[in-house]
Amino acid sequence: MAINWFPGHMVAAQKKAAEALADVDVVVEVLDARSPAATVNPMINAMREARHRPALKILNKIDLADPAVTEAWLAWFNAQDGVHAIGLSCKKAGESAKVLPEARKLVPHREGPLKRLRVMMMGVPNVGKSTLVNALLNRRIANVGDEPAVTKLIKRYDLPDGTWLYDTPGLMWPKIALETDGLLLAANHLVGVNAYIDEEVATYLAGILLDRYPAALTARYGIDADSVDAPGVIEAIAKRRGFRIKGGSADFEKAAVTLLNDYRSGILGRVTLETPESRAAQLAAIEQQQKFAASDSVAAPE
Numbered sequence: 001m002a003i004n005w006f007p008g009h010m011v012a013a014q015k016k017a018a019e020a021l022a023d024v025d026v027v028v029e030v031l032d033a034r035s036p037a038a039t040v041n042p043m044i045n046a047m048r049e050a051r052h053r054p055a056l057k058i059l060n061k062i063d064l065a066d067p068a069v070t071e072a073w074l075a076w077f078n079a080q081d082g083v084h085a086i087g088l089s090c091k092k093a094g095e096s097a098k099v100l101p102e103a104r105k106l107v108p109h110r111e112g113p114l115k116r117l118r119v120m121m122m123g124v125p126n127v128g129k130s131t132l133v134n135a136l137l138n139r140r141i142a143n144v145g146d147e148p149a150v151t152k153l154i155k156r157y158d159l160p161d162g163t164w165l166y167d168t169p170g171l172m173w174p175k176i177a178l179e180t181d182g183l184l185l186a187a188n189h190l191v192g193v194n195a196y197i198d199e200e201v202a203t204y205l206a207g208i209l210l211d212r213y214p215a216a217l218t219a220r221y222g223i224d225a226d227s228v229d230a231p232g233v234i235e236a237i238a239k240r241r242g243f244r245i246k247g248g249s250a251d252f253e254k255a256a257v258t259l260l261n262d263y264r265s266g267i268l269g270r271v272t273l274e275t276p277e278s279r280a281a282q283l284a285a286i287e288q289q290q291k292f293a294a295s296d297s298v299a300a301p302e
Contacts, residue, residue: 003182005195006174013169014043016154020166021051023118025110026103030058030123030132033065033087034272036073037279038184043173044122049082054106056119057085058099060128063092069272076276090128096135100163118164125170126190133157133167180204180282184273189264199234202256205263206233208273216268234259 021027027048031039036059048055057077062070070087077085086102088095103119104110110117123129137157157165172191176182183204186196207230209217214225223236237243238255245251262268 002176002179003186003191003196004174004176005191006172007192010169010171013154014047014171017120017122017168017171018047018050020154020168021047021053021120024051024053024120024166025107025118026056026120027053028056028058028099028103028119028121030060030090030121030127030129032127032188032190033059033062033070033073035184035188035274036077037274037276038178038181039124039127039188039190041122041124041171041173043171054082054084056099056103056106057083058090058132059085059087060090060132062087063089064266064270066270066272069275072276073272090132090135096132099132099136100159100161116162116164118166120166120168122168123170124172124185124190127170129170130167133165136165178282178286187260187263187273189260198256198260199252202234202259203230205259205273206230209233209263209268209271213269213271216271220262220268 027044029040029044036057040057045055059065059070059073059077065087074085074087077083084102084106086098088098090096100117100119104117107117109115121129121133136159153169155167157167159165176185182191182196183201185191186201187205206217210225210228210230210233217223217225217233221233221237221240223233223240228236234252234255235250237258238250238252241255241258243251243254243258263271
């Protein structure tokens, strides 16, 4: 199932963000530490690179992510040109204080009242960007919600130290190239619920958990991870929780939602759904497919 979610207001928001970047020094892109590469918006990268702006990548929600994998992702991002990455949990007191000093390191020439630091907060919807903005402002101004696409307009705030902070709406991109990226975004509740089917996303999530965190499934649901496949996890949850539909059959939808909610809330423990190695393998497989497709088209008779 291909998942794509690009509400109409994002078209205008993307255009305005691209225009506003002319007056910005650093792009602060907020990512989900549980799926860092999948939550990188390629349009944001393209916009900032066109303006030659450095990026501070914030791996948010590290308190929910596997710490060893988070370290690997930080190294992966910090190896990229024009990029610096840090991890934090923006809901924790004091964590937001790390952001502006790190952003300032990327543009050391921007200092003093005549060269104030100008940063733009960007990211996909519901990744925690508005929570971080409110923490930086030390007051609730940006709207926060547990649904994607709460912020609709670009706003500029003057911080006490003279920094200009631009807050942008959550931005997706028109077509998600990797099907697995769409599933990861959905698993992390970063796209609208109408864009995906809970059972399909939960089954994909179950497969990752079986592969990397089987003990979490056993501890939470009493599942013997060695004796089930991904669909079997959903069925086992339904049976163990007594989820039934009319007629007595297992309620797979309710079981799927239960798994997704338990993962999203951190009940399953500190879990990261992708690694730099898994990302590299996916990209290599796609490149190979494209090569085969190109060779087939060349060899095809006229």
